[in-house]
Amino acid sequence: MDSNNETFTRLFMQNQHALKRFIRAMVPNASDAEDVLQETAVVLWQKQPEYDPSRPFFPWAMQFARNKIYQFRRHHARDRLILDDDVFGLLLAERPSLEPQLDRRRHWLDTCFKKLPGHSAGLMERRYFDGMTVQEIAAETQTSVSTLYKLFYRIRDALMRCVENSLVQEVEP
Amino acid sequence: MNEMELEQMLSALGDGDDIDHKRLNEILRNDPAARHRYLVWMDMEVCLEETVARSSSSSKLVPFEHKTGDRLRSWTRRLALAASIMLLAAGVATGLRYFQRVAVLTSVTGQVYIQRPSGKVQAESGTWIFSGSEIWVSGSQSEALLTWNDGSLMRLSEACRLAVSVRHGQKFIQLLAGCFNADFQKQKPGKPALIRGPYVNAEILGTSIRMDAREDATRLSVIEGQVRVIRESDHQAVLVTSRKEINAANGIGNLTPQRFLWADRYSGGKQGGTAVATVTIGSKAAEPKPPANSTPVGRAVP
Numbered sequence: 001m002d003s004n005n006e007t008f009t010r011l012f013m014q015n016q017h018a019l020k021r022f023i024r025a026m027v028p029n030a031s032d033a034e035d036v037l038q039e040t041a042v043v044l045w046q047k048q049p050e051y052d053p054s055r056p057f058f059p060w061a062m063q064f065a066r067n068k069i070y071q072f073r074r075h076h077a078r079d080r081l082i083l084d085d086d087v088f089g090l091l092l093a094e095r096p097s098l099e100p101q102l103d104r105r106r107h108w109l110d111t112c113f114k115k116l117p118g119h120s121a122g123l124m125e126r127r128y129f130d131g132m133t134v135q136e137i138a139a140e141t142q143t144s145v146s147t148l149y150k151l152f153y154r155i156r157d158a159l160m161r162c163v164e165n166s167l168v169q170e171v172e173p
Numbered sequence: 174m175n176e177m178e179l180e181q182m183l184s185a186l187g188d189g190d191d192i193d194h195k196r197l198n199e200i201l202r203n204d205p206a207a208r209h210r211y212l213v214w215m216d217m218e219v220c221l222e223e224t225v226a227r228s229s230s231s232s233k234l235v236p237f238e239h240k241t242g243d244r245l246r247s248w249t250r251r252l253a254l255a256a257s258i259m260l261l262a263a264g265v266a267t268g269l270r271y272f273q274r275v276a277v278l279t280s281v282t283g284q285v286y287i288q289r290p291s292g293k294v295q296a297e298s299g300t301w302i303f304s305g306s307e308i309w310v311s312g313s314q315s316e317a318l319l320t321w322n323d324g325s326l327m328r329l330s331e332a333c334r335l336a337v338s339v340r341h342g343q344k345f346i347q348l349l350a351g352c353f354n355a356d357f358q359k360q361k362p363g364k365p366a367l368i369r370g371p372y373v374n375a376e377i378l379g380t381s382i383r384m385d386a387r388e389d390a391t392r393l394s395v396i397e398g399q400v401r402v403i404r405e406s407d408h409q410a411v412l413v414t415s416r417k418e419i420n421a422a423n424g425i426g427n428l429t430p431q432r433f434l435w436a437d438r439y440s441g442g443k444q445g446g447t448a449v450a451t452v453t454i455g456s457k458a459a460e461p462k463p464p465a466n467s468t469p470v471g472r473a474v475p
Binding site: 102 | 176
């Protein structure tokens with residue numbers, strides 16, 4: 001791999017999670033979002049010769065991600081599309097202003113996750129590390145799906161409250 | 174806004190389940206706080222994948238404790254308890270297996286790296302590979318030999334980038350760049366090794382095959398047994414049986430298996446009496462540069 005390729009790959013690796021987060025917000029189904037990310041990655045790789053390293057990578061990559069999202073919405077207008085056009089537009093417009101706050105939230109998420117009780121952490125591992133669906137976890141643990149949804153709600157809520165408290169303390173030490 | 178209702182919908186959505194789209198749009202359309210919650214929630218979903226991977230420790234999922242003693246009163250509930258205990262034992266065993274390594278780099282030459290959630294580490298002979306890892310053979314003339322727990326072998330050539338994972342005993346392999354050769358042991362029934370490459374996905378059903386992926390097409394030849402091939406561009410699927418091959422370009426033409434006459438090039442499909450699958454993606458003489466159509470991203474778990 002030559003140095004240009006290496007630099008490009010490094011830049012991509014550094015930014016792929018940010019791209020994924022953006023795509024997931026606009027394409028809420030996880031598997032569809034993965035597909036859009038994959039297609040974006042292919043285009044980025046193809047457009048690599050056009051990339052000017054003196055320019056920031058993320059905004060350059062974002063334009064292709066945005067195009068792929070629009071393309072996905074066009075192709076799936078009748079079946080898998082979840083967000084209506086007007087709601088999609090609102091979310092697309094509102095997300096950039098939220099970005100600094102999301103950055104801080106990510107920073108505290110690790111700390112807050114470590115404070116979760118063992119059982120809650122175990123559940124989250126099943127969901128986010130093993131990639132199991134709520135239905136699969138319900139079958140494995142002999143728990144009803146609705147109970148699990150409530151449990152996940154409580155865990156996420158606890159995480160969100162922890163993150164928000166940390167953000168407040170950050171502002172008012 | 175009912176936050177729990179919104180979260181249940183978003184969670185179900187993430188799982189690919191049906192939800193009331195109309196209701197979700199109505200909530201998001203009319204309530205800025207719900208949109209804020211949605212954006213934060215979606216961002217957290219993706220971040221949690223990284224956070225959980227980083228924090229993943231020995232904590233394991235166990236069946237929930239029932240707080241009420243009256244659940245033990247009936248025989249059916251006692252039986253359920255016995256089943257729970259058995260499931261607990263099985264769950265712990267499964268969990269332990271999950272967090273164990275799935276393969277080992279038995280030989281490393283040159284610069285080889287493992288991308289883990291915690292960052293990139295340089296690999297050496299004996300480095301264990303955990304499910305979800307990405308292996309990157311970086312330097313020129315570098316090479317690595319990956320030995321799976323079941324004895325399947327993969328030889329990764331220079332510039333090869335590969336994501337590997339095992340989920341419920343099934344291998345998922347995604348070629349991100351470069352090429353590899355592999356000898357697969359017969360896979361467990363119903364759990365074929367899934368290989369995702371440019372243009373096609375292949376399910377290794379426990380057969381002897383050879384696969385060559387080039388920039389413009391992927392050729393797959395089956396020496397013995399059968400392989401299901403699915404073309405990426407149009408999801409056209411075909412079962413390729415013994416002594417036949419397909420040549421799949423990106424959405425061009427039919428995937429029609431053709432008989433091949435040069436089987437002698439593909440000898441050695443059996444090892445020690447066990448059926449193996451021999452997969453070659455790319456060519457050993459490939460340029461260090463990854464193919465233009467390769468994707469530098471992704472987890473092997475679909």
